[in-house]
Amino acid sequence: MERMKLNLPYIQKKMFESGYTTYELAKVVGLKPNSIWRIMVGKQEPSAVVAVRLASALNTTVEDLFHCDSTTNKLG
Numbered sequence: 001m002e003r004m005k006l007n008l009p010y011i012q013k014k015m016f017e018s019g020y021t022t023y024e025l026a027k028v029v030g031l032k033p034n035s036i037w038r039i040m041v042g043k044q045e046p047s048a049v050v051a052v053r054l055a056s057a058l059n060t061t062v063e064d065l066f067h068c069d070s071t072t073n074k075l076g
Contacts, residue, residue, distance in 0.1 A: 011065060014059070022037055025058075030053060
């Protein structure tokens, strides 16, 4: 089973490259700074709408914000 997870190092890198502070990114995305912080530390996952806004603000794609976490089920 595969689950999409935020690619936090990539998001942090894009945030740094764009020069956004947490407060500035929150303002652009339309969230409170605390919500951005929670997303950045993996305590909250963004909604689809927020993911699109984050990708736009960070000049990237939604697909690049996420990666697959594969787990295998062993039958036995």
